[in-house]
Amino acid sequence: MKKNDLIIIGAGPTALTAAIYTTREDIDTVLIEKGAIGGLIATTDWVDNYPGFVDGISGLDMADRFQKQAERFGAVIELDEVLGIEPIDELISVTTTSGERFAKAVLIATGSDYKKLGIPGEDTYYARGVHYCATCDGAFYRGKKLVVTGGGNSAVQEALFLTKFATHIDLLVRSTLKASDVLLHELEKNDKITVHLGVTTDEIIGDETRVHKVIGTDATTKKKVEFETDGIFVFIGLKPTAEFLRSTGIEFDSIGFIKTDENLRTKIKGVFAAGDVRSGATMQVASACGEGATAALRIREYLEGHSQQAA
Amino acid sequence: MVKDITIYTTNTCVYCVMVKKWLGSKNISYNEVNLDVNPERAQEPVDLTGQLAVPVTVVTKSDDSKEVIVGYNLAKLAPAVA
Numbered sequence: 314m315k316k317n318d319l320i321i322i323g324a325g326p327t328a329l330t331a332a333i334y335t336t337r338e339d340i341d342t343v344l345i346e347k348g349a350i351g352g353l354i355a356t357t358d359w360v361d362n363y364p365g366f367v368d369g370i371s372g373l374d375m376a377d378r379f380q381k382q383a384e385r386f387g388a389v390i391e392l393d394e395v396l397g398i399e400p401i402d403e404l405i406s407v408t409t410t411s412g413e414r415f416a417k418a419v420l421i422a423t424g425s426d427y428k429k430l431g432i433p434g435e436d437t438y439y440a441r442g443v444h445y446c447a448t449c450d451g452a453f454y455r456g457k458k459l460v461v462t463g464g465g466n467s468a469v470q471e472a473l474f475l476t477k478f479a480t481h482i483d484l485l486v487r488s489t490l491k492a493s494d495v496l497l498h499e500l501e502k503n504d505k506i507t508v509h510l511g512v513t514t515d516e517i518i519g520d521e522t523r524v525h526k527v528i529g530t531d532a533t534t535k536k537k538v539e540f541e542t543d544g545i546f547v548f549i550g551l552k553p554t555a556e557f558l559r560s561t562g563i564e565f566d567s568i569g570f571i572k573t574d575e576n577l578r579t580k581i582k583g584v585f586a587a588g589d590v591r592s593g594a595t596m597q598v599a600s601a602c603g604e605g606a607t608a609a610l611r612i613r614e615y616l617e618g619h620s621q622q623a624a
Numbered sequence: 625m626v627k628d629i630t631i632y633t634t635n636t637c638v639y640c641v642m643v644k645k646w647l648g649s650k651n652i653s654y655n656e657v658n659l660d661v662n663p664e665r666a667q668e669p670v671d672l673t674g675q676l677a678v679p680v681t682v683v684t685k686s687d688d689s690k691e692v693i694v695g696y697n698l699a700k701l702a703p704a705v706a
């Protein structure tokens with residue numbers, strides 16, 4: 314029987330910070346990650362608001378540093394997918410695609426992922442003109458026109474990144490821009506990006522192989538507006554990565570984020586949740602790391618109690 | 625039996641890093657075509673997959689048949705290199 318003190322589901326900033334803390338306390342810790350080590354931050358072009366990096370740092374580099382620091386203290390990262398968890402006696406059973414394993418405690422730190430628009434053409438042209446990762450797919454748009462949809466930090470940051478490749482970008486913003494002032498200043502200076510405020514993104518049109526046009530609606534005039542484009546990148550917010558835990562007895566909020574108490578405990582004894590997947594999270598890498606550290610301290614307390622019970 | 629593996633990547637693509645890390649963890653060697661270094665080859669993965677996305681992993685078997693995997697998809701990658 315494979316058994317660890319702690320299994321962390323995920324390997325993003327929350328998970329890796331928690332692992333740095335727990336492994337330094339000699340808590341036997343395994344992280345199970347189905348996607349990218351570093352999570353969403355690893356797909357981010359540039360991180361400028363994390364303390365200690367005076368000139369900023371690429372998301373990929375930051376993720377690599379987090380991983381190396383956690384591994385330095387003995388954290389083990391397994392590339393696998395968790396299918397479900399279940400409390401059995403005083404342990405938590407964790408089922409993965411490779412089989413079943415057990416832990417005294419589990420930390421859910423699965424983070425979040427970009428939302429889809431849910432409009433006609435979005436699935437049809439997925440990866441053939443519709444994209445959610447600028448750092449992954451932007452290089453295919455050298456010398457081409459793009460649409461970016463969204464008005465938050467991610468949309469503006471990634472639109473700025475995509476100007477390395479695209480000749481022109483139409484940024485469609487449903488209401489108003491909500492990005493930080495620093496990014497808005499960069500946006501103002503960039504003459505490759507045209508911002509369209511109050512424009513929804515309604516439909517993606519192509520010829521079955523490639524995207525040619527995005528159709529939206531101007532909220533003021535109520536008229537349809539069209540944007541000739543070679544592709545569209547979508548950054549309209551985040552959704553929690555927690556669907557695989559729906560039948561476990563864990564409590565969710567109305568959007569699907571995991572509810573915890575002030576000690577980051579879920580409804581299942583020994584199962585904690587922290588970071589972007591938790592209801593009330595602020596979706597910042599710095600706060601994700603903070604929650605990871607807090608979770609590690611609470612888990613340490615829980616494991617101390619667990620050991621006393623076992624003795 | 626796998627004859628060789630080629631991965632199309634870019635510098636900033638984390639899922640490209642993950643494919644390389646996973647193959648490395650299995651001690652499986654591969655060739656890499658970095659499209660930032662070799663932009664003139666950017667059409668090759670598009671022709672193979674019909675998609676504008678990386679990573680694209682091409683697994684050539686000993687009988688010269690090819691298996692093409694888009695993205696970091698262990699469910700497809702693991703059996704392809706087994």
